[in-house]
Structures are given as structure tokens and as C-alpha cells.
Amino acid sequence: MSRIKGFTTGLRMLVIGLLVESVLGNSSPIWISQDGLEKVVIDSIDKLEKLSGVKVTDLHRHHIDHITIPSNRGSAFGVLEGLMICSSSKHMTETMQRIVVAFDRTTGNHGGLEEEASRMHYVLYLINSPVVRAESLNFKKEGVYTVVKDVFLPWYNAYRFLIQNAKRLEAEGFSVFTPLDRTLLQNSSNVLDQWINSATESLVHFVRREMDAYRLYTVVPYLLRFIDNLTNIYVRFNRKRLKAQGRGGLQDITFNSLPCAFDNMYCNGPFTPFFTETLFQNLRKVSNGLDESIHHCAFPSTSGKRDERIEQSVTRMMTVIDLARNIREQNNKPLKTPLREMIVVHPDAEFLEDITVKLKEYVLEELNIKSILPCNDSLKYTSLRAEPNYSVLGVRLGKAMGSVAKEVKAMTQADILAFERSGEATFSGHCLKFSDIKVLREFQRPPSVTKKEMDASGDGDVLVILDLRADESLYEAGIARENPETKKKAGLEPTDVVEVFYESLNENKNDLDSIVKSKEEYIKEAVGSPLLDHSMISPDAVIICRETIHGVSGFSFAITITGPNIVFDFGSITQLFQGNNKHAEALRTYLLSRDHSKLKSEFQVGKGKIKVECLQGQPVVDVELGKHLFLSIGDYYLNRRMCNWYTATYPNKIPSAVDS
Known part of the structure; x- marks a missing residue:
């Protein structure tokens, strides 16, 4: 059996019932009584209408699920209900191969053209494809590889990271791993704990609503987006906090953030049954009261504790971070290079509070900057320019388009601000609204400041400005960030106890020494242990790795990692x-x-x-x-x-x- 990075092609046989229902769209038209003694096979619309007394206009399952047939044995025996999916039959041995073969053939029946005629069907790839909407799909193996790389691996790494920290905390004498108490997470003062709890509630609410409406094609993209948020926001931004030692209640927050991971597994269970079952079975070892399989568990329900405001705040934070990353990339300033200042320009005070107060520490750490300044004056760093939305106005205005466009382009700064406040303006007798005019904000640098010293990026709503000038007081941040990277390259786990030593490779070695000594506490907190001079390495030390690093904050140095030395x-x-x-x-x-x-x-x-x-x-x-x-x-x-x-x-x- 061929493999793709450890995930076998056996995934195509994940849940036969799901494949038949969601991809084939077929069910066995059998109505069966509650006691299983009475069965009726429906072979025509007329027969169903005659037996049920219900007019049938559409044979898709969600239009006939509610239809029941009175029992021939009398009202005391209730009614017969359908449909009975073939995968729910107890006699699957003989028919399973037929079902799988039938599913293999759906690539032709449903318009999926297999590249190189390979027989590779991966449920998550196909469910998140146009096939679910009965549209054509040009099947590509690259799409399957992408699912493995972008979904399964980040998801598993996030799960693995949390388990590693749970094991480390237990090894250090903290409370035993108990992942099912959600109370602390709901009552946490940490904004990302509140966010992941709310985001999980939103996930369950959305999946239930869409599945009830049989909109399968909308569910998987939302699930994938949640996994991406779990790995790239909650786990990534909380790494420092989750690895922290000796902080009151931290171990409980670490353990109790996992109920969100449980709900995520339950929601993904029908789509990735083998993968979620693997994670679930491992967590069962330390969790009492769980069912034998994730597929025996009830689907999660919402508690109503959603906070749309905090979800919006985190979305805004990610927008600002993405814009700042773009600036760094365009100016060849990697994240390991610390920067002095970022300015966020937006007219909404609530937006600025989210970035510069509520989520400030995460933005500073993720972007490796020293400070954030809010600015609600749109004209301080930008000039406004108005452009007509030709795609919307062209057909509507006809010959008048030329004169209206000329007036729109001639709008002054004051005119544009007035338009944004009122939401409409009149040009040559035509009333135009927000959707008719594009307001463009163009960055204006302060006098005597060049593009290499300051640059900006915006999305039409918010403008992010980065001060790109070097600042010697930030050098220690760049040095501190290299140590975790070296540990990662050495294959070290968070639970591994090591010692870190540095050696300056510059001509003037005292410059680096003075920075390390003056910022000792900062570097110790960032690295997780003191950064020691290489002369202190014991002759008996077991050297795990040594890496030479160049061009970090203008310094070249070597990092040596050893085992602990008593x-x-x-x-x-x-x-x-x-x-x-x-x-x-x-x-x-x-x-x-x-x-x-x-x-x-x-x-x-x-x-x-x-x-x-x-x-x-x-x-x-x-x-x-x-x-x-x-x-x-x-x-x-x-x-x-x-x-x-x-x-x-x-x-x-x-x-x-x-x-x-």
C-alpha cells in the first residue's frame, strides 16, 4: 500500500456510509420499524406517496427524511422510518467491495477526471472539492499532498506540542493531566483563552447549522480554518506562556485548553475518522469516563458562551500582523531582526484598543518590535484619493459615467471624509454610496524620512507603518531569538534540560559580551536559561550541537548547547x-x-x-x-x-x- 508522508491510501475507505451519502448521494430506499421486524422497500415515487400519504416532489434525502409510513400491524406498532443507509446494515461483508468499487467509479459519474488514471480517493480532499456540489473536478495528487502538509501535519504538531507540555509539567511536580474540565478556560483572564473558547463555540454552532441544512461543502472549509487558527494563533502565540514554569494556575490552563481540541476532534470525526480516532485513543489513557471510540461520542452542543467581540479582535490582530510581515518581506527585514516601532492608523478607537492594549503583547512578540503607537488621524500619515467603481457604475450610469467619474476623482480630502461619515454623495444628479466609490489611502512619509527608514502597508481599512531604522538597544532581542531556533534544529523537546553557551566571532568581542550582560534577565527569560560564556563549558560536558550564526543585529556568534552539568x-x-x-x-x-x-x-x-x-x-x-x-x-x-x-x-x- 502506497504512503504519503505516513498517511496511507487506505483513507479512501474511511467511513463507507459517509462516502455513499455525501459523494454518491445514494441511500437504500428502505423504511424500517423501530423493532426491525417490518421493512418496506420503495421502488417508485407513487409507492412512497401511496403508503405515506405525503406528496413527494424531490427525492433528495433532506426532502424525504421526515416521511414515515404507518405500520401494517396497526397504530400500536408505530411507524416505519427511513432511509436506511447501506453502511448501517449489519451484513456488510459481501457488499463492502461493491460499495468501494462504486465509489471508485464516481470520478466518472460525477465529473472527476483522475490525473494519470491513479486510483487515489482521499475523503477530506474530495469533500472539500466541487464534486460535493455535483461539479467537475480535475483530480490531482498534489491536492492530496497539500491536505497532508497543510492540515494533518500542523494539526498533529499542535496536539503533540500540548502533550509535550503536559508531560513536562507532570515531570516537574505539577498536577496530573486532566483535560476535560473547561471551567478554568471559560473563566480565564487571558484573551486567547477566551478567544479559543468562543471560536470553538462558533465552530460547533456553524457545523451543526450547516449539517442540518445538508450544506456539507461549507463545513470542511470552516473546519480547516479552525485547525489553522488553532495551530497558527492559539498554539503559536501561546508557546512562551505554555512553556513557562512555576506560574500560578498555568498548568491548569494548559490542561484545560484541550477541551477545545476535543470538540474539534468530534467535529472532524466524520471527515477524518482514522486520524481523530488515533488522537482520541491516546487521550483516553489519561481521561476517565470517555467512550471506547470517538465515533461513539455524542456530537458536541453549544453552551451559548460565544463572544463575537473577542473573535473580531483576534481577526483584527491577524490583519495587522499580516500587513507588518508584508512590509518586512518587501524591505528584506527578517523577523529575527528587531525593530523599534510600529504605528497603527485607524479611525476606530475600539480597533486601536484591540491592537495596542488588549492584544499588544502578542503583536510585539510575533513581529519582534519594541513598541506600538495608535493613531486615529487618517490624514497624519496618509492622503485620501477617490476612484469610481467602474464595474458597478458603468452599466448603471451609461453616458453619464464620464462626468460622474471626473467629479469623483476631483474630490478633496474634506469631501472624502464627509462622504465616509454620511455614506453617500451626489455627483451630476446621481447619488453614489459606499459600494460605488473606492477610497484609497496612500502612505505619506514624514519629511526627510526615506523608504528604507520607514514603510507602510494597508488593506483599505487599516494602515500599518514600520520604523525600519536600526536601534542598538534592540540587539539583545535578535540574539535571544536565535537560541530557540538552534534548539529546534537540534531536535530538542521542550522537556529537555540543556545549557546554552555563546562565543563572539566578531573582532571586538566585548561588544557582544556587554549586550549579553546588560540584558541578562531579558535573554534568560527568552531563552529559558542563562546565556553563558563559552569559557564556562565543562571539559566533561556532552555537547549536543554547535551552530555558527552570522548577521543577527550586526553580530556573528556561535551557540553551543550541552546537556546539564552538575x-x-x-x-x-x-x-x-x-x-x-x-x-x-x-x-x-x-x-x-x-x-x-x-x-x-x-x-x-x-x-x-x-x-x-x-x-x-x-x-x-x-x-x-x-x-x-x-x-x-x-x-x-x-x-x-x-x-x-x-x-x-x-x-x-x-x-x-x-x-x-
């Missing part, structure tokens, strides 16, 4: 054994042999202490973190720096491990 205070360890160096070395060897993550967990449980009593012939000792050892060079470095500060601040007091 740092021992051998003098303090020797004191545990009254100066016995042999016993101290045995303890050191034992601790180095331990799994680092488990050792860290034991220190957390013991509140910074562990008891070692497994060394034969040696006394039981209590090993204290921060006194006898440090779990990494980074921890040791931060401790020494704190001790130096403490000594300088309180010269007459000796700092203890607790103080430091």
Missing part, C-alpha cells in the same frame, strides 16, 4: 564525611550517574534536600542543593552572582545558601 562544591561534600575524600568521590560518582530530571524532581519534593543512604559502607548523608551542589552551570553562575551582590550590599554578613 557543579559540586567538593569541600562541602568532604565535610559530610569528616574529610574522607574517598567517600566524597563515591557520592559524586553516584549523583553523576543519576538521571538528571529525576534527581531534580527529588530535590523539588524534598524542598532542596535529598537523603543518600544507598552507598554501601558509607554513612547516610543529607545533600543540600545550593550548598553541596548545583544542578547546572547556569544555577551555579546565578548563585555566585547573587552572593557577590549580597557581599557588596551587606559586607559584614556572610550569605548562606538560603540567602543566596
